[in-house]
Structures are given as structure tokens and as C-alpha cells.
Amino acid sequence: MSVETMSIFSPELSARFDELVTRYPMKRSALIPMLLYAQDEVGYLSDAVIDEIARRIGITPLDVRNVATYYSMLRFKPAGRFNVQVCTNISCMLRGGYKIFDRFQERLGIGHKGVTADGLFSLEEVECIGACCWAPAIQVNYDFHDELTEERVDAILEQYRSQNAGGR
Amino acid sequence: MADVTFTVDGKTLTAPAGTLLIDACRKAGIEIPAFCYYPGLSLQAACRMCVVRQEKVPKLQTACTTPVAEGQVFITESPEIAQARKATLQLLLGNHPLDCPVCDAGGECELQDMTFKYGAGESLYVEAKQHREEQKWSPAVYFDRPRCILCYRCVRMCGEGMDVWALGIQNRGVTAVIAPNGGDHLDCEQCGMCIDVCPVGALTSGTYRYKSRPWEMKHVSTVCTHCADGCKVTLGVRRANDGMEIVRADNRDKSGINGDFLCAKGRFGFDFVESAERLTQPLVRNVAGVLEPTTWEKAIRHVAKRFQEIVSRSGTSKNGRGQDGPGSIGVIGSTRTTNEENYLLQKFARTVLKTQHIDHERTADYATFHGLLVGSTGRAAGLKEIAAAPAILLLGGNPTEEHPLLAWSLRSDVRLNHARLYVANTQAIRLERQAVRSLHLADGDYEALVRSLSGDETALAGLPDAAAFRDALAGEESLVVICGAEFRGAALAALMRWGLSRPQVKFALLSDGVNARGAADMGVYPDLMPGYQMLAGDGPMHQEYAGMPVTSGKDYVAMMEAAGSGKLNGLLVVGADPFAALGVADGALKDTFLVVQDCFLTRTAAQADVVLPTASLYEKTGTVTNCYGDVQMVRKAADKAGVKPDFEILVRLAGAMGVDVRTLVPFGDSQGVRADMGQTRGAQAGEADRHAVWLAAHALEPKLSPFDPLAILDEVERLVPEYKLDRLNLFAGNESTTEPGAGFVSVESLLQRKDGVVAAHPGLFDSGLLSEKTSALQQLRRHQEKLTVAAD
Ligand code: SF4
Ligand code: SF4
Numbered sequence: 001m002s003v004e005t006m007s008i009f010s011p012e013l014s015a016r017f018d019e020l021v022t023r024y025p026m027k028r029s030a031l032i033p034m035l036l037y038a039q040d041e042v043g044y045l046s047d048a049v050i051d052e053i054a055r056r057i058g059i060t061p062l063d064v065r066n067v068a069t070y071y072s073m074l075r076f077k078p079a080g081r082f083n084v085q086v087c088t089n090i091s092c093m094l095r096g097g098y099k100i101f102d103r104f105q106e107r108l109g110i111g112h113k114g115v116t117a118d119g120l121f122s123l124e125e126v127e128c129i130g131a132c133c134w135a136p137a138i139q140v141n142y143d144f145h146d147e148l149t150e151e152r153v154d155a156i157l158e159q160y161r162s163q164n165a166g167g168r
Numbered sequence: 169m170a171d172v173t174f175t176v177d178g179k180t181l182t183a184p185a186g187t188l189l190i191d192a193c194r195k196a197g198i199e200i201p202a203f204c205y206y207p208g209l210s211l212q213a214a215c216r217m218c219v220v221r222q223e224k225v226p227k228l229q230t231a232c233t234t235p236v237a238e239g240q241v242f243i244t245e246s247p248e249i250a251q252a253r254k255a256t257l258q259l260l261l262g263n264h265p266l267d268c269p270v271c272d273a274g275g276e277c278e279l280q281d282m283t284f285k286y287g288a289g290e291s292l293y294v295e296a297k298q299h300r301e302e303q304k305w306s307p308a309v310y311f312d313r314p315r316c317i318l319c320y321r322c323v324r325m326c327g328e329g330m331d332v333w334a335l336g337i338q339n340r341g342v343t344a345v346i347a348p349n350g351g352d353h354l355d356c357e358q359c360g361m362c363i364d365v366c367p368v369g370a371l372t373s374g375t376y377r378y379k380s381r382p383w384e385m386k387h388v389s390t391v392c393t394h395c396a397d398g399c400k401v402t403l404g405v406r407r408a409n410d411g412m413e414i415v416r417a418d419n420r421d422k423s424g425i426n427g428d429f430l431c432a433k434g435r436f437g438f439d440f441v442e443s444a445e446r447l448t449q450p451l452v453r454n455v456a457g458v459l460e461p462t463t464w465e466k467a468i469r470h471v472a473k474r475f476q477e478i479v480s481r482s483g484t485s486k487n488g489r490g491q492d493g494p495g496s497i498g499v500i501g502s503t504r505t506t507n508e509e510n511y512l513l514q515k516f517a518r519t520v521l522k523t524q525h526i527d528h529e530r531t532a533d534y535a536t537f538h539g540l541l542v543g544s545t546g547r548a549a550g551l552k553e554i555a556a557a558p559a560i561l562l563l564g565g566n567p568t569e570e571h572p573l574l575a576w577s578l579r580s581d582v583r584l585n586h587a588r589l590y591v592a593n594t595q596a597i598r599l600e601r602q603a604v605r606s607l608h609l610a611d612g613d614y615e616a617l618v619r620s621l622s623g624d625e626t627a628l629a630g631l632p633d634a635a636a637f638r639d640a641l642a643g644e645e646s647l648v649v650i651c652g653a654e655f656r657g658a659a660l661a662a663l664m665r666w667g668l669s670r671p672q673v674k675f676a677l678l679s680d681g682v683n684a685r686g687a688a689d690m691g692v693y694p695d696l697m698p699g700y701q702m703l704a705g706d707g708p709m710h711q712e713y714a715g716m717p718v719t720s721g722k723d724y725v726a727m728m729e730a731a732g733s734g735k736l737n738g739l740l741v742v743g744a745d746p747f748a749a750l751g752v753a754d755g756a757l758k759d760t761f762l763v764v765q766d767c768f769l770t771r772t773a774a775q776a777d778v779v780l781p782t783a784s785l786y787e788k789t790g791t792v793t794n795c796y797g798d799v800q801m802v803r804k805a806a807d808k809a810g811v812k813p814d815f816e817i818l819v820r821l822a823g824a825m826g827v828d829v830r831t832l833v834p835f836g837d838s839q840g841v842r843a844d845m846g847q848t849r850g851a852q853a854g855e856a857d858r859h860a861v862w863l864a865a866h867a868l869e870p871k872l873s874p875f876d877p878l879a880i881l882d883e884v885e886r887l888v889p890e891y892k893l894d895r896l897n898l899f900a901g902n903e904s905t906t907e908p909g910a911g912f913v914s915v916e917s918l919l920q921r922k923d924g925v926v927a928a929h930p931g932l933f934d935s936g937l938l939s940e941k942t943s944a945l946q947q948l949r950r951h952q953e954k955l956t957v958a959a960d
């Protein structure tokens with residue numbers, strides 16, 4: 001049973017949070033994992049998410065924002081269903097990362113931090129995602145796609161479109 | 169900790185091991201620049217202005233985080249260090265506007281001073297600056313983002329100092345920005361502490377911003393008029409059309425009992441002085457029954473004549489209802505006037521008006537408090553003692569709302585000195601967050617608590633934590649007990665007896681009104697005289713005031729009732745509003761000759777026969793005593809044409825009634841000791857002139873003036889045993905704490921009396937009449953109320 005009776009999170013996540021705050025000597029040490037899991041479930045850190053996390057930890061919503069805004073991978077606006085993160089850091093840049101990024105911009109009709117009108121895709125230019133040996137690389141939600149060429153961009157987009165049409 | 173010896177710039181210094189280098193240097197007169205370091209707040213080490221060279225350490229070190237140890241060698245100024253500091257400044261100035269001439273902080277900005285010193289005059293950056301509009305976060309707090317140097321002082325002050333945590337820092341690197349808790353506004357105590365600590369012009373105050381330049385003001389250090397804590401406040405004043413106006417309030421030199429601190433009332437609550445509703449001319453009710461402006465001479469003469477008639481005649485009064493003669497005038501004093509005025513008021517009442525009917529709105533039972541302490545020494549705690557006490561027991565009261573300075577001092581004591589705070593209260597209060605133990609009592613349980621503390625196992629038996637609370641307190645070697653005004657009469661006596669039975673327990677009793685304690689100490693009571701000497705009895709005061717009526721008089725409520733039924737023929741009300749306080753109906757006192765001295769046309773003033781416009785605390789000189797017994801100097805800052813201090817009014821009235829004012833105010837060469845013509849009393853030379861004119865008119869020129877309130881302080885010191893003041897300290901702007909134990913009245917007689925206490929419980933933006941007339945405080949109150957409504 002969740003401690004928070006009015007949780008906006010799923011029962012599973014709620015239970016996970018109940019446990020998480022007991023794990024550290026100080027409750028607020030659970031803050032960053034909580035933010036991350038909440039973002040995964042809700043899609044972004046809404047005001048309601050921030051308020052509930054603050055309540056669970058016993059700090060102010062301002063405190064939560066102080067921490068959350070520090071991290072570039074935490075967001076405060078909804079992303080697309082598929083969040084495309086294109087690496088343009090050194091290895092990927094040398095191996096054509098910007099070409100890949102441009103191709104996504106052109107195909108999706110959106111720029112950095114943009115979301116398509118149908119809410120399906122969002123696009124971000126990010127720093128190294130740890131796949132340098134297979135540069136250029138991108139990450140879509142938690143999937144990696146590497147050794148990319150501009151041509152493969154279209155196929156990748158197609159793959160997610162059909163995944164969406166298939167329901168999952 | 170043991171002292172260590174180290175070398176700074178070739179000088180050998182000694183300090184306790186672990187002292188921060190920056191503090192050790194400052195003590196020794198070596199200045200190290202710092203933006204983020206702020207004494208009393210956690211270390212930030214964010215600005216790198218304080219870098220110094222330490223021998224055998226490869227890189228420059230930050231003096232604000234370097235604890236001193238034996239044998240260290242430091243250099244604090246060298247070309248290398250100057251270059252490092254200059255580079256820091258260049259970085260800070262990268263996006264900082266270079267428009268000091270129009271910046272609100274220009275002339276008192278730490279960044280400006282440092283740039284001047286280290287000469288980071290030309291910028292290496294050619295890019296256009298990123299401009300952001302100023303934001304209004306509340307009526308009190310404005311934020312100018314490009315000026316912020318991200319020192320985090322405001323964030324730490326609000327969080328650690330105020331325990332409000334309304335300011336945060338968001339994003340990172342070049343996008344980092346100070347953020348208020350409401351997104352685009354502040355939902356907080358509006359104390360302005362963040363503005364005060366901001367080293368630059370990034371946070372500015374709604375009441376002061378863009379009104380003045382720092383060098384245009386004169387700075388007068390006086391005492392805040394709003395609550396019984398008595399913060400020292402520096403008023404920045406400037407010449408205005410009708411005198412001197414106050415443009416700013418802060419505690420400029422961070423001295424006195426409050427150090428850095430001022431709450432919203434102290435910092436923003438001064439515009440009542442300029443209120444359009446301020447009375448600036450005496451008013452006398454004319455034949456048509458309307459209050460009509462008149463001159464001071466006429467008004468004083470009129471009052472004197474009527475009082476004279478009432479006092480000197482005997483038998484049935486003119487209106488055929490009451491009795492004239494001694495004891496037929498009532499006097500109501502104030503918790504807002506000075507000690508000198510209160511003393512003079514009761515002396516005037518007893519010796520000139522020949523009446524024993526005198527009282528004030530009592531907000532705490534100081535008579536019992538005092539009575540219990542008689543004969544002991546060192547049992548009353550001044551504020552500085554409280555702020556350094558190792559253990560404090562807070563019973564009742566709500567300092568965060570009603571005694572902001574006390575709350576600040578307790579928080580600081582817990583944070584910086586690891587003091588242990590014990591809280592027992594019938595309501596939940598914010599200070600429980602700092603408490604090691606807190607006890608939630610049911611209404612009416614305070615007496616049971618005292619019994620429990622005194623060892624009665626059955627008391628509070630239903631409360632599981634009560635025993636542990638008592639045991640923890642028993643383990644404290646020394647303790648300061650602070651109680652709210654709820655404690656009075658027998659309950660207060662029982663509590664104090666418990667405390668007095670232990671060796672190292674000191675007390676403080678909270679009250680409302682800047683000079684509530686002073687009014688009580690000065691004997692503005694129907695049955696007590698200065699120093700709580702019983703009127704019914706025989707003591708030094710009886711010789712002093714030979715011929716005064718010695719039967720106990722009517723108290724505040726009884727006086728109003730007597731006047732209402734036509735049994736008091738005259739009533740002099742100074743700085744009080746009994747019509748509003750007691751809900752008296754208009755017209756109820758039509759048979760009483762009612763004289764009111766006040767700054768505003770209060771409900772009572774509107775009913776008066778004569779209204780005499782008075783100077784506020786910010787427009788006069790004297791002393792006040794805070795609720796902890798700390799006496800402080802009040803100095804005249806503002807000046808308003810047309811008003812007079814209550815002190816001067818009383819002297820003039822007495823004079824006009826044919827009294828030799830020398831018997832009232834010990835001035836002149838017979839008993840006086842001051843030879844100050846008022847020059848040192850305030851920012852205005854005109855003050856001295858006014859004293860001089862009166863003197864010349866009475867052929868007393870070279871001596872001194874009866875309008876000098878400090879002349880009567882001599883008499884207070886002579887007659888009131890607890891007022892043995894450390895004058896040097898007092899005149900230097902520090903507090904001098906009274907010693908109630910030096911009094912001479914036994915508690916038994918005091919305990920028989922009715923305490924008559926009505927506590928006001930003012931909130932954060934509230935101090936009664938004065939806050940009502942202060943638009944800045946009203947704006948803050950509305951701002952916070954709107955937020956509360958929105959949150960519900
Ligand atoms: S005004 Fe006081 S309470 Fe409000 S943000 Fe500033 S420091 Fe905090
Ligand atoms: S607003 Fe002022 S006090 Fe706060 S971080 Fe910026 S410069 Fe420092």
C-alpha cells in the first residue's frame with residue numbers, strides 16, 4: 001500500500017517511491033532517482049509531479065526545482081512519444097553527427113527541443129551518450145541506434161511510426 | 169579551541185584553531201574581499217574573491233573556507249592575488265550592466281567597490297550583454313537578474329536565517345538564476361533580509377528603490393516602533409518640504425541587539441510618518457460641536473484651563489453629575505511612548521492633575537514578573553543573553569509572528585551555538601522546527617505543565633511526552649524561560665517559582681508594543697508607581713510626590729466606565745484608542761472633558777474635546793525598554809511640522825496650569841545635569857532652536873530645556889532601582905539591561921491585584937494603529953493574503 005494516498009503515480013511506481021525514501025540516511029538523497037522514474041512514467045516533470053515528490057521527501061517544491069533544473073536530461077514540458085536524442089559530441093561530430101541531426105530536423109520539420117504536431121516525435125541535440133565506438137549514434141527513448149547514415153534515419157523513423165500504429 | 173599562531177602578510181596573528189582565516193584577518197584589521205562569505209551563514213565558496221596565497225600550497229586558497237592552524241603563513245595582497253581577483257571581477261562583469269550611475273545600489277555596492285579597488289575597468293568581452301527586465305516579486309522585493317552575481321547570500325539568508333526557504337537557484341552555469349518560490353512571485357515573510365544581504369543592486373526594496381542616493385541621506389540610529397522586541401534600526405532621512413522624511417530603514421552597522429536582523433515592519437513600516445491622515449494641527453471642539461484646527465497656544469491654554477478648573481474646584485461639577493477636585497481626571501498612557509514620557513505622564517497625573525486614575529493597555533503581567541524577581545540578581549534575561557543561551561524553554565507565544573527578532577535570535581542560537589530549544593504550546597508554532605523537544609498542550613494546560621515541571625507526576629499524565637520533556641529540562645544546567653503573555657498572575661508566579669528554585673534559570677516575558685515594558689516599569693498603573701512600588705504604602709516615591717492621592721485608582725476599563733457614566737470629569741488619553749479597544753459607543757463620553765494626544769484621528773480622538781497631534785517614535789528622543797528589559801536610545805530622525813512630542817506637550821500643559829516646570833522636569837542649574845541644547849538629539853539643527861526659543865522666553869537660556877526628555881532620565885535612574893543604566897553604552901547606541909531584582913516590592917502584595925492583561929497578538933505585518941496607516945505594510949499584508957486565499 002502506498003503511503004501517499006493521493007498519488008498521481010501508478011501503484012507500482014508509488015510503491016517503489018515508498019521504498020526508495022527509506023533507503024538513504026537522508027530522504028532527499030532519493031530525489032534524483034525519483035525525478036528520473038517519474039519522468040519516465042509521466043513523460044515530464046509536471047507541477048503535480050514536483051509537488052508530490054516534494055511532499056514525499058519533505059522539502060519544498062522550490063527545492064525540487066533547484067535540483068531538477070540543474071540536469072539537462074530532466075524536462076518540464078512533455079516530449080514526443082519517441083524522444084530522439086542525436087549526439088553531436090566530438091566522436092559523433094567527426095563521423096557526421098550533424099548530418100544525422102539535420103536529416104532528423106528536415107524529416108520531422110522540427111528543431112532542437114521541438115515536438116511534432118502529432119506528439120509522436122521530439123528531437124534533441126545531446127552530448128556524448130557513451131556510444132563513441134559506434135559513432136554516429138542516437139538514442140530514442142532507451143533504444144540505441146548506431147553507425148548511422150542519413151539514409152538509415154528514414155528507416156528508423158518508419159520503424160517507430162509503425163510501432164505506434166501497432167499500438168506498442 | 170586552543171589558540172594557534174600563524175602569519176599573515178608578515179604579521180603574527182593568534183586565533184583559536186579552526187577559526188576561518190577570513191574572520192581571523194578581519195579581527196586583526198586585515199580586509200579580505202568577499203562576495204559569497206557572510207558571517208553566520210553556511211560557507212559557499214562560490215565567488216573566489218577571497219583568494220590568498222598560502223605557503224607550501226600550490227594554488228591560491230579561499231580564505232573563507234581555510235581554517236587557521238599552527239605555523240601557517242599567508243599573503244593576502246600581492247600582484248598575483250590582485251590579478252586573480254581582477255579576473256574574477258572581469259568574469260562577473262561579463263554580463264553585468266555597467267550603469268552604476270542609475271543602479272539603485274550605486275554608491276553602496278560591493279561589486280562597485282571591488283572593481284574600483286582592483287581596476288577591472290575595461291572589459292575583455294565585446295559581445296552584447298544579455299538584458300532581462302526587472303521583476304517584481306512582491307511589493308517589497310524586486311529582482312534585477314543581470315545584476316546578480318550568484319553569491320547565494322539571499323538564498324542562504326532566507327533559508328538558514330529566516331527558515332522560510334523561499335529563494336532558490338535554478339539551472340546551471342551561465343543560465344543559473346535566483347528563483348522565488350512562487351515562480352514569478354514570492355510567498356514569504358517579506359522581511360527583506362535577502363535585499364539587505366545582497367552585495368549588489370540585484371535585489372531592491374519596494375519602499376526605497378530609485379528614491380534616493382545613499383549619500384543624500386543622513387542616517388539616524390533609533391529603535392523600531394512596531395513591536396516589543398525593540399530592534400535597533402537606522403533611518404535614512406532626507407530633507408522634505410515640511411521637515412525631514414524617512415526614505416529607508418535598515419540596521420546599517422549591524423550593531424545592537426538585532427545585529428543583521430529586521431522584520432518587514434521594521435524595514436518597510438515607516439511611511440505612516442508621511443501619511444496624509446496624519447494630524448498636524450491641534451483640534452478643539454467648537455460651539456457647533458465640530459473639531460476645528462487651532463494653534464498650539466490656544467489648544468494648550470484651553471486644556472490647561474479646563475483641567476485647572478476640574479482639579480482646583482471641589483464639589484459637584486459643572487455638568488452636575490460627577491465630582492470635581494482631586495481624583496476627578498483619568499489618564500490613559502501608551503505602550504508606544506518613551507520611558508521619559510511615561511514617567512512624566514504618571515508624575516503629571518499624580519502631582520499636577522492630582523489623580524490616581526492612571527493606566528495603560530497592559531499586554532503582559534510585568535507586575536507579577538517583577539515581584540517574583542525582587543531580591544534575586546541576574547534572573548532576568550536580556551535579548552543578547554537569550555541569543556547566546558545554551559538552552560531555552562519557550563512556553564506559549566508565537567515568536568515567528570509576534571516577536572520576529574526573538575524568533576530570529578532563537579533560530580540563530582540553535583544553528584550557530586547548537587542551543588537546545590524546548591517548546592510547549594497550545595498551538596503549533598513554526599519554531600518547533602528548531603526545537604529538540606516540543607509538547608502540544610490542550611487549551612488551559614499551562615498550569616498543569618508548570619505542575620508537571622515542578623515534579624507532580626499526575627499533572628499532564630495523559631500526555632505521553634510530558635515526562636520526557638520534564639526530564640530533559642531537568643538535565644539542563646542553565647535555562648532561559650521565555651513565556652508568552654498567556655502566563656500571568658498565579659500561573660506566571662508558579663512558573664517563576666519553579667524556575668527560581670533552580671540555580672541557573674533566567675526569565676523573559678513577552679508583551680506587545682514597543683514600550684509595553686517601559687510603560688509598566690514607569691508606573692503607568694492605578695495602584696503601582698515607577699519601579700512597581702505600591703501606591704498604598706510608603707516609600708521613596710511617596711516623599712518625592714508629596715501630596716499625591718494614595719488610594720488605588722481605577723484601571724483602564726473602570727476609568728472608561730466611570731467616564732461613561734459621567735463620574736470622571738476629565739480624561740487625558742495619550743497614544744491609546746480605548747473607544748476602539750473596548751468597543752465604546754460614540755458619544756458615550758459626552759459629559760467628560762476628553763483630551764487625546766495621538767498621531768492620527770483615532771476613534772477616541774474623533775470623540776475628543778481637544779486633540780493634540782503628537783510626534784511618532786521616529787520623531788523624538790528618549791529611551792524605550794523592550795520586553796526583555798533592554799533599554800535603548802530613541803533618536804529623532806524624521807521631523808514633521810506641526811506635531812510635538814508627548815513630552816513637550818505635557819511640560820507645556822503643566823506650565824500653562826501654573827506649575828513650576830522645574831518641579832516636573834529636573835532641568836536647570838538646581839538639579840539638572842545635562843547641558844545639551846538638543847543639538848545631539850537628531851538630524852535637525854532646528855531642534856536646538858526650538859529648545860532655545862523656549863529657554864529665552866523664560867530667561868533660562870544658558871542652562872537647559874525642560875523639553876529635553878533625557879533630563880528626566882536622571883530622575884528615573886534616581887528613583888527606579890532597576891534602571892541603573894550603563895549610560896556610556898546607552899548613548900553609544902547599545903542596550904543597557906535593567907535589573908528587576910533590584911526592586912523593592914514584595915510579590916505578596918503584587919499577587920493580590922488584578923493583572924488586567926489583554927494581549928494583542930499582532931501578526932507579521934501588524935502593529936495596530938501604526939501598521940494600519942503604513943501603506944507599505946498594508947500592501948504586503950494584501951499580497952500575502954491573496955496568496956493564502958489562492959492556496960485554499
Ligand atoms: S523577504 Fe525574507 S522571507 Fe522573503 S525571500 Fe527575502 S529573505 Fe526570504
Ligand atoms: S540576488 Fe544578490 S544576494 Fe542573491 S545571489 Fe544574486 S547577488 Fe547574491
Ligand code: SF4
Pocket residue numbers: 392393394395396397398399429430431432433434435571572573574
Ligand atoms: S522584530 Fe519587532 S522591533 Fe524588530 S523590526 Fe520587527 S517589529 Fe521592529
Ligand code: FES
Pocket residue numbers: 087088089090091092093127128129130131132135136137
Ligand atoms: S560522442 Fe557521440 S556517443 Fe560519444
Ligand code: FES
Pocket residue numbers: 201202203204205212213214215216217218219230231232233
Ligand atoms: S568569499 Fe570566499 S569564495 Fe566567496
